[in-house]
Amino acid sequence: MEIVMSVLAGLLFMTGVYNLLQKQLLRIVIGTALVSHGAHLTILTMGKLKEGAAPVLTDGVENYTDPLPQALILTSIVISFGVTSLLLVLAYRASKINHTDNMEKLRGNDYE
Amino acid sequence: MSNLAVLPIILPFLAGILVAFFHKNLIASRIFSIIATMLHLALTIFVFLNVQESGSYVLEVGGWEAPFGIVIVADPLSSLLTMTTAVVAAAAVIYAPKSLSRIQEEFYFYSFFFLLIAGVNGAFLTGDLFNLFVFFEVLLMASYGLIVLGNGKAQLRESLKYILINLFSSMLFVTTISFLYSVVGTVNMAQAAERVGEVEQQGVLTVIGILLFFVFATKAAVFPLYYWLPSSYTVPNAVVSALFGALLTKVGVYSILRTFTLIFNYEVGLTHTLFIYLAMFTMIFGVIGALSTNNVKLIIAYNVIPAVGFMLMGIGIFTETSIAGSIYYLVHDMIIKAVLFLLIGAVTYAAGTSDLKKMGGLIHHYPVLGWMFFLSTLVLAGIPPFSGFIGKLLLLQGGLNQEEILIVIVALISSLGILFSMIRIFIGGFWGAADIMELPKQKPSLGAMTWPIGILLSLSILLGVGAEMFYPAVSSIADYVMNPELYIESVLKE
Numbered sequence: 119m120e121i122v123m124s125v126l127a128g129l130l131f132m133t134g135v136y137n138l139l140q141k142q143l144l145r146i147v148i149g150t151a152l153v154s155h156g157a158h159l160t161i162l163t164m165g166k167l168k169e170g171a172a173p174v175l176t177d178g179v180e181n182y183t184d185p186l187p188q189a190l191i192l193t194s195i196v197i198s199f200g201v202t203s204l205l206l207v208l209a210y211r212a213s214k215i216n217h218t219d220n221m222e223k224l225r226g227n228d229y230e
Numbered sequence: 231m232s233n234l235a236v237l238p239i240i241l242p243f244l245a246g247i248l249v250a251f252f253h254k255n256l257i258a259s260r261i262f263s264i265i266a267t268m269l270h271l272a273l274t275i276f277v278f279l280n281v282q283e284s285g286s287y288v289l290e291v292g293g294w295e296a297p298f299g300i301v302i303v304a305d306p307l308s309s310l311l312t313m314t315t316a317v318v319a320a321a322a323v324i325y326a327p328k329s330l331s332r333i334q335e336e337f338y339f340y341s342f343f344f345l346l347i348a349g350v351n352g353a354f355l356t357g358d359l360f361n362l363f364v365f366f367e368v369l370l371m372a373s374y375g376l377i378v379l380g381n382g383k384a385q386l387r388e389s390l391k392y393i394l395i396n397l398f399s400s401m402l403f404v405t406t407i408s409f410l411y412s413v414v415g416t417v418n419m420a421q422a423a424e425r426v427g428e429v430e431q432q433g434v435l436t437v438i439g440i441l442l443f444f445v446f447a448t449k450a451a452v453f454p455l456y457y458w459l460p461s462s463y464t465v466p467n468a469v470v471s472a473l474f475g476a477l478l479t480k481v482g483v484y485s486i487l488r489t490f491t492l493i494f495n496y497e498v499g500l501t502h503t504l505f506i507y508l509a510m511f512t513m514i515f516g517v518i519g520a521l522s523t524n525n526v527k528l529i530i531a532y533n534v535i536p537a538v539g540f541m542l543m544g545i546g547i548f549t550e551t552s553i554a555g556s557i558y559y560l561v562h563d564m565i566i567k568a569v570l571f572l573l574i575g576a577v578t579y580a581a582g583t584s585d586l587k588k589m590g591g592l593i594h595h596y597p598v599l600g601w602m603f604f605l606s607t608l609v610l611a612g613i614p615p616f617s618g619f620i621g622k623l624l625l626l627q628g629g630l631n632q633e634e635i636l637i638v639i640v641a642l643i644s645s646l647g648i649l650f651s652m653i654r655i656f657i658g659g660f661w662g663a664a665d666i667m668e669l670p671k672q673k674p675s676l677g678a679m680t681w682p683i684g685i686l687l688s689l690s691i692l693l694g695v696g697a698e699m700f701y702p703a704v705s706s707i708a709d710y711v712m713n714p715e716l717y718i719e720s721v722l723k724e
Contacts, residue, residue: 138398143390150397157401157408164412187411190360194404197367201397204374208393212386224387226461 123163130156143209143219150205154198161191234277235287235304238312238351241270242319246344253338260327263340267323270347271316278309282703286720288357296722297421303357303721306707307557311354311484314561317689318476318568319347321682325572326469328678329579334379334467342379346372346473353481357721359410360417362485363403366449370396373478376470377462385465392462399448406441413438420721423493423714431496439494439501443486450482452542453511456535460519463531468575471527475534476568480560483541487556490545492714498548505546510640512539517647524586526655530574533610533651536644537563543637544625552628554708558701559621562609565690566618569606569683576679577603577659581667589659590666595673598680600660602687607656609690611649617694620701 130152137149170181213219245266252258281287286305290296304312323343330339349369356362377389411417413434414425426435444455451459459479463471486505494501516535523529541563544556578584580596593600612618622645629638693700710716 138394146394150394150401153398153401157404160405161408161411164408166412186417187408190404190408190411190417193360193364197364198397198401200371201367201374201393201400204371205390205393205397208374208378208386208390211381212390215381215383215386224390226384226387 119167120163123159123167127156127159127163130159141221143213143221146221147202147205147209151198151202154194154202158191158194158198161187161194232287232289234280235289235302235355236291238270238274238277238304238316239302239348239355241273242266242344242351243348245270246341246348249344250338250341253341254336256327256332256335259335259340263323263326263343266344267316267320271313271320274309274313274316277304278313281306281309286717288721288723297416297418300361301357301418301420301721302355303717304355305717305720306710307484307488308354310557310561310703310707311480311564312351314564315347315350315354315477317686318473318564319343321568321572321686322469322473324682325472325575325679328676329469329575330467331380337379338375339379342372342375343473345369346376346477348372350477350481354484357419358417359407359419359422363400363407366403366481367400369478369481370400373474376473377466379470380467382465388462388465391458395448395458399445402441403445406438406445409438409441418721419488419492420718424718424722426493427496431494435494436497436500439490439497440504442489442494443501443505446482446485446489447508448482450479450486450538450542451512451535452482452538453508453515456512456515456538459534460528460531463534464525464527468571468578471531472568472571472575475531475571476564479534479538480564483538483560486542487545487553487560487711491548491553491711492717495548495714502546502548505542506634506637509539509542509546510637512536512542513640513644517644517651520651521647521654525584526574526577526586526589526659527584529586529651529655530570533570533648534567536648537567539644540622540625540641543641544628547625547628547632547634547637549628549632550705550708550712551624551631553711554701554705555621555624555626555628557707557711558617558624558704561704562617562621562690562693565686565693566606566610569686569690570610572679572683572686573599573603573606574655576676576683577655579679580669580674580676581659582669586655586658588667590662591660591664592667593660594664595669596676599676600656602680602683603660604656605691606687607649607652609687609694610652612645613649615694615697617690617697620694620697 134149134152137145165184165187168183170183171179173182173185249259289302291300349365352365414422416422448455513536520529520532541556541559544552581589609616612622626638
């Protein structure tokens with residue numbers, strides 16, 4: 119199961135990086151979202167996908183799932199959600215003011 | 231008393247939230263911000279002195295015991311850096327009202343400022359790798375707010391690139407932490423260090439270490455990854471550039487210093503040699519960049535890069551002398567970079583342009599500014615007896631003791647290049663006849679801009695002239711950093 123998850127995370131990274139390398143701004147934003155999904159899947163997989171009860175001490179239960187990756191992934195999801203929404207607003211605003219959403223044309227010059 | 235460790239994070243955090251409630255009332259928010267930064271400064275000095283006297287403070291957040299919960303560790307190194315941060319913050323907050331436009335100040339400059347300080351302090355103080363990522367995000371979020379503040383065309387354009395590169399490296403950071411977790415089963419720095427030591431850093435751990443280095447190198451602007459820095463540090467307001475130049479790259483350098491002295495210190499021949507070469511290229515390319523342009527802001531921004539090279543050189547050489555040099559240089563550079571960005575803000579404010587070719591003869595109109603600029607040039611380039619010299623001396627001494635001749639030569643030549651790039655601004659901007667530039671009839675008065683710079687600059691000079699006073703503390707911190715078992719013991723209490 120871990121192998122399948124790793125391959126999936128790799129696919130997400132791959133498509134994410136492909137989108138990051140595009141010129142259109144919106145594609146780049148989508149690329150960052152895909153990369154962060156890949157990172158989150160990696161966290162979940164790296165703690166080993168154990169099957170077992172919720173990590174609460176009860177009698178008679180031997181197998182517990184690992185709670186730490188879940189805590190980490192939750193924090194990371196919230197952060198990437200916040201950054202992505204900020205990035206969307208900023209991309210909208212930047213393309214409005216600079217009159218283009220093509221990264222090739224957003225290079226700028228030395229004196230401003 | 232262990233709650234003292236977390237106060238340097240809590241205080242600016244609370245101040246940032248409180249000041250948002252009266253953001254339209256400029257006078258109240260200015261007074262409140264000055265009081266809060268002064269309190270913060272006093273607090274960090276108190277923490278530093280206490281830590282020097284009685285050893286590290288460790289706070290186990292929420293009462294969870296060390297390897298299981300998050301720990302906040304105020305040890306000699308991190309308390310020294312929070313103190314320096316507080317000094318820079320205090321100068322920036324006094325400088326801010328003059329430099330920012332009314333609208334920038336009203337739209338939550340002070341909130342972002344305090345949150346940035348909270349994030350920087352958090353990154354210095356935390357003893358947990360994942361928590362380090364969270365504090366990186368806190369300070370990056372605040373910096374995203376600061377970099378677009380003002381809504382200029384160039385600002386929006388450059389902030390996009392800044393956010394994208396940081397977002398990508400953050401995601402790499404999370405992935406790397408998950409790799410580390412899968413191998414050593416912990417994200418607590420002290421426990422990770424202990425477990426990496428038990429297996430003597432086998433193959434895969436070195437790979438994880440290098441990955442982690444590249445994450446921090448992106449934040450610190452080390453050689454192949456510095457390209458985002460110059461333009462994004464020049465577009466925002468001078469105060470914001472000063473905060474970025476003084477604090478953000480140094481957080482990256484601190485993280486490299488911490489992880490590669492504490493956790494990944496068993497394959498020195500591989501990792502630390504790599505650092506020496508990267509440091510060399512960082513210096514060379516930074517100096518070439520600084521010499522390549524006539525935009526004064528860009529010259530200063532490029533000068534951030536060779537300084538990172540110097541600190542990385544100390545970490546790469548990895549002896550007690552060179553680490554002491556790195557720490558001395560870190561403190562020196564935080565202060566002098568703030569001075570330079572604030573100074574160049576005042577220069578462009580007075581001259582009305584950042585093009586060196588259009589400037590000239592400023593010293594007739596602003597003599598104090600001119601001499602301060604000249605002094606800070608000497609401090610930056612490391613002319614004795616100023617503070618840059620002491621740091622570089624220790625670094626070069628460490629390098630010669632280890633017979634790393636090449637890096638020593640490159641360091642010396644790039645110091646010369648730094649001096650040349652700065653003197654170009656002084657000659658082009660300040661020398662010449664009084665009437666080269668057409669200044670407006672009503673010369674803009676600099677007023678409150680000069681004296682925070684003056685205080686920072688005199689502090690920096692004191693750091694060099696009074697080196698005998700400060701060196702024992704720095705050397706004891708270097709001794710502490712080179713003995714990671716002290717850190718592990720203080721956190722895990724075995």
